Amino acid sequence: MMISSGSGCKDRIQYLKWTLTIFAPNKALFKLQEQNIVRNRKVTMPMTQQRATARAHPNIAFVKYWGNRNHALRLPSSPSLSMNLAGLHAETTVTWADELDEDIFTLNDQRMTGESLSRVSRHLDALRARLGIAKFAAVESHNNFPTGAGIASSAAAFAALTLAGTAAAGVSLDERELSAIARLGSGSAARSIPSGFVQWHAADQHEQSYAESIAPPDHWALVDVIAVVSQSHKAVGSTEGHRSAETSDLQGARVAGAAERLAICRQAILERDFTSLAEVVEHDSNLMHAVMMTSRPPLFYWQPASLLIMEKVRQWRAEGLRVCYTLDAGANVHCICVKDDADAVTQALGRLSEVQEVRTAGVGGGAVIIEHSLPT
Ligand code: DP6
Numbered sequence: 001m002m003i004s005s006g007s008g009c010k011d012r013i014q015y016l017k018w019t020l021t022i023f024a025p026n027k028a029l030f031k032l033q034e035q036n037i038v039r040n041r042k043v044t045m046p047m048t049q050q051r052a053t054a055r056a057h058p059n060i061a062f063v064k065y066w067g068n069r070n071h072a073l074r075l076p077s078s079p080s081l082s083m084n085l086a087g088l089h090a091e092t093t094v095t096w097a098d099e100l101d102e103d104i105f106t107l108n109d110q111r112m113t114g115e116s117l118s119r120v121s122r123h124l125d126a127l128r129a130r131l132g133i134a135k136f137a138a139v140e141s142h143n144n145f146p147t148g149a150g151i152a153s154s155a156a157a158f159a160a161l162t163l164a165g166t167a168a169a170g171v172s173l174d175e176r177e178l179s180a181i182a183r184l185g186s187g188s189a190a191r192s193i194p195s196g197f198v199q200w201h202a203a204d205q206h207e208q209s210y211a212e213s214i215a216p217p218d219h220w221a222l223v224d225v226i227a228v229v230s231q232s233h234k235a236v237g238s239t240e241g242h243r244s245a246e247t248s249d250l251q252g253a254r255v256a257g258a259a260e261r262l263a264i265c266r267q268a269i270l271e272r273d274f275t276s277l278a279e280v281v282e283h284d285s286n287l288m289h290a291v292m293m294t295s296r297p298p299l300f301y302w303q304p305a306s307l308l309i310m311e312k313v314r315q316w317r318a319e320g321l322r323v324c325y326t327l328d329a330g331a332n333v334h335c336i337c338v339k340d341d342a343d344a345v346t347q348a349l350g351r352l353s354e355v356q357e358v359r360t361a362g363v364g365g366g367a368v369i370i371e372h373s374l375p376t
Pocket residue numbers: 060061063064065066074080152154155185186187188189238239240242327328329
C-alpha cells in the first residue's frame with residue numbers, strides 16, 4: 001500500500017485517490033471512510049488549505065515494547081506500559097493544501113529529506129487513506145527537547161502528527177483509533193495519545209492494537225530523572241532493532257512473560273506500590289537488554305557509565321530512596337522515582353562525573369490540539 005515518498009510526481013495524487021478506494025481492511029472501516037470523505041467535502045469545498053497544530057509528550061516504558069509480530073503494521077510482539085513525560089513535547093502543524101505537489105517536512109525549522117521525510121510521508125499516506133484526502137501536506141514540527149538527550153522523539157512526533165493531520169482534515173476520531181493510527185508511524189507513539197499512565201495492547205489486528213490510559217497524571221506523582229551519559233546518535237535505531245529481536249533465543253521467553261509483568265506493573269501503579277514497581281521495571285528493562293545483547297548481530301546499548309548508574313540506583317534504593325532504573329535503546333538511564341525523592345536523586349546523579357546532564361519530567365497528559373485554524 002505504501003508508495004515511495006518524497007516523490008513529487010503528479011501521478012501521486014491519482015495514486016492517492018486510488019488508495020482511497022481500496023484501503024479498507026473491512027467494510028465497517030470503509031463505510032466510516034466514505035462518511036469522512038463526505039464530511040470532508042462539506043468542510044473543505046471552498047477552502048484550499050486546512051491546518052491544525054497538535055502537541056504530544058514522549059513517554060518512558062515501564063514494560064517495554066521490543067519486537068513486532070507484524071513489522072509493516074507495527075503490531076508488537078507483547079503488550080507494554082508507559083508514563084507520559086510532562087514538560088517535554090513535540091508540537092506539529094499539518095497543512096493539507098491543494099497547492100502542494102509533494103509533502104514537505106520541516107523539523108526544528110530545518111527542511112528534512114531522505115528517510116525522515118519518507119517516514120513522515122508514509123504516515124501521511126495512512127492518514128490520507130483513512131481520512132479520504134487526496135492532497136499533499138506541509139508538516140512543521142518542533143521538539144522542546146534536544147535530540148541526544150536520551151528521550152525518544154518519534155513517539156511524541158507521530159502522536160502529534162496523527163492528531164494534527166486528523167484535526168486539519170476536519171475529522172474527529174476517537175482516542176482508540178488515533179492511538180492505533182499513531183502506532184503505524186512509530187510503535188511507541190500509540191502510547192503518547194492517551195493521558196498519564198498508559199497500556200498498549202498487543203493484538204493481531206490493526207484496530208485491536210491501541211493504547212489506553214490506566215490512570216491520569218495526578219494519580220501518582222512519579223518523576224523520570226534522566227541521567228544523560230551519551231549524546232551520540234544510536235548506531236542501530238529502534239525500527240531496525242525490533243526486526244532483530246526475533247534473532248535472540250531469549251525473545252520468546254521475554255514475550256511469554258510480558259503479560260504477567262504488565263499485570264504486576266499495572267497493579268503496582270494502581271496501588272502506588274513503589275517496591276513492586278521498582279522490581280518489575282528493572283527486571284523488564286534487563287530482559288529487553290538481554291534480548292538486544294543476544295540478538296544476531298548483537299546490540300549493546302549500555303555503556304560502562306550506564307552500568308555504574310544502574311548499580312548506584314540499586315544502592316540508593318537499598319538506602320531508602322524510592323528510585324529504580326530503566327533504559328531504552330540507548331545508554332542514558334531513566335531513573336524513575338517518587339516526587340519526594342526526585343531532588344535527592346537529581347543531586348546524587350549530578351555528583352557522578354560520568355553524568356553529563358540531568359533532565360527531569362513528571363507525569364504528562366495526552367496529545368491535544370492546540371490550534372485549529374480555518375484556512376484562507
Ligand atoms: C526501547 O517506538 O521507537 O523505547 O516503532 O520503530 O518507531 P518504532 O520503534 P519505537 O520503539 C521503542 C522501543 C523502546 C521501548 C519502548 O518504548 O517500549
